[in-house]
Amino acid sequence: MLKIVTGSIARRMSALLLLFVVGFAGLTAYQLTNIHNNLIDLKKAEIKSVIETAVTMLGNYDARVQAGEMTLDAAQTEAKAMLHAINYSGDDYVFAVTHDYVMIVNANPAVVDTNMRDRTDTNGKRFIEEYTDGARTQGSIFTTFMFSGANPDAPAIEKLTYVQNFAPWSWAIGTGVLQTDIDAIYQENALSSALIALGVIAVLMLAGWLIVRSLTKPITALNGQMAELADGKFDITIQGTGRADEIGAMARAVDVFRDNGEKIAHMTQAEAARILRDEETRKEMMTELQSAFGSVVDAAAEGDFSQRVTADFPDPELNALASSVNSLVKTVDTGLAETSQVLSALANADLTKRVEGLYEGAFGRLKDDTNAVAIKFSDIVGRLRDTSGQLKLATGEILSGANDLSERTTKQAATIEETSAAMEQLAATVTQNSTRAKSASDNAIASTRSAEEGGVVMAEATQAMERIATSSSKISNIIGMIDDIAFQTNLLALNASVEAARAGEAGKGFAVVAVEVRRLAQSSAQASTEVKALIEQSALEVRGGTRLVADAAAKLDEMLDGVRANSELLEGIARDSSEQASAIQEVGVAVRQMDEMTQHNAALVEEINASIEQTEGQAIQLDGIVEIFSVHQAPAEPLRHAAPPRRKAAPAYRAQGNTAIKMDDWESF
Missing domain, CATH: 1.10.287.950 (Methyl-accepting chemotaxis protein)
Incomplete structure (x- = not known):
């Protein structure tokens, strides 16, 4: 860890990018897990709603029979036709089986009017007997079995099935959804999320690589050109003089040295002798400058931006160059330090830190990208916190109502x-x-x-x-x-x-x-x-x-x-x-x-x-996870409190006769 912190600029920034990539990948995996669980719950609710609607329609037919509007045989014939006509989500259908395990409604005509009690799946499970008995004794049941369809040679697929009892006619009504359908939807969402995550990671890694390269490459090149100038090579072109940042200022200062050295080479011999003396002096100064600059640049190349040019040169231009180098190193050190603090705070679940300094160019983009990441994480955590609060509030109200219902049911x-x-x-x-x-x-x-x-x-x-x-x-x-x-x-x-x-x-x-x-x-x-x-x-x-x-x-x-x-x-x-x-x-x-x-x-x-208590416990756990993060107390979207349940009119019960209900026991029902 110490080696990464004190290493080169590229290593330090790569470590920061890797830390962000790992955190982003973990968040994506957590979201995919929630998507899969929510998708299964959604499919359960969908097939349960279809069957409850079908049972309600059967109840209407039975009510007409009880009222004498139609015979039982006619009502059951119409009900079978109605159930056979139900088709949703493409190929999904509704089936019906009697309590004697005779299939009376099915999309496969070959099994209609057949006793299916001994029918088993590929695992030997007598699934029709299981869900028929479960619906008859429990009222309704969710179950799974291996489904091969009308073709027994086809590979078996796990099928989630919901069956509900219809007691007046001794029927069990059910439907199901194949696990492959759920997996297809999940894989589509997972692929989209994975592609988005990979795209974001790729963009961030490319941006980080470009930023690291835009810093280390010109500094290394400028250091090499300063070494050539110290050796008397003035026919070189100083790179980076057109840059608007501190590296450009350093390049322009070095270019001044190159121009002066080139002028000295064209002077007269007398002047050359004087200049040679001056050159010796300047060489000493350049040597001192190279020593001072070299230690700073070498330290910066290794990721240490705490070094500064401390030598005081008699030449104001050299002092200006040293000042430019110190300013560049300070800017890089400050920018990386602030970025490192923000990313370290993100790794420690503190989302309140931001890069506050004023930067231009690549560091300005790095500041904007880093702050955008922190703001996005803060927004996600804030939404999670609001969601968990709403979930706890809703589960609390549902639990209170369920307890009241339990007491009244007893x-x-x-x-x-x-x-x-x-x-x-x-x-x-x-x-x-x-x-x-x-x-x-x-x-x-x-x-x-x-x-x-x-x-x-x-x-x-x-x-x-x-x-x-x-x-x-x-x-x-x-x-x-x-x-x-x-x-x-x-x-x-x-x-x-x-x-x-x-x-x-x-x-x-x-x-x-x-x-x-x-x-x-x-x-x-x-x-x-x-x-x-x-x-x-x-x-x-x-x-x-x-x-x-x-x-x-x-x-x-x-x-x-x-x-x-x-x-x-x-x-x-x-x-x-x-x-x-x-x-x-x-x-x-x-x-x-x-x-x-x-x-x-x-x-x-x-x-x-x-189940509600378990959900409430999970919401509390989610609160505990979210509370780990520190975020700004910025105005957020207000909590949508659950609307109070509507009070229904109390049903009228018999007050006389053998079936009368004691009113003192039902005052609050």
């Missing part, structure tokens, strides 16, 4: 667990009520059947009573005819008695028979009258019984109608209770799924918190 999970338990208890109660209502309905059906059978018996009894009444009426008619026959027989017996009486003794026997016949006719008439009276009484009783049976049948029909109505009501209650039990079970399943999703959301919030 409360929501507890409430959903309570709701799930209540729904299970309600489902058990409704199921028991459904069973009892079914039993009551069965009893009512049996009662209805018995009542219907009683109605049939009453109808048959009514018909039998009607037939009895008809038979009684017919018997009464027959008895009437018998009564008429007995009356006629009595008349005939009476006539026979009269005729027998007229016949006298001859008609006595006939009269006895007629009397007997008459008595029998009278007995028959009396008996028929009694039977008729009994038959009529029986008919009257039968008519009363028929009326009573008809009334009983009517009442039984009314009872049967009531029993049927009750049976229908009980059947409806049993059916409604069964449907209600099924609906409550479905609600219970939905609540359990909501509970699982809430638990998953809580886990995701914890992961987000950890």
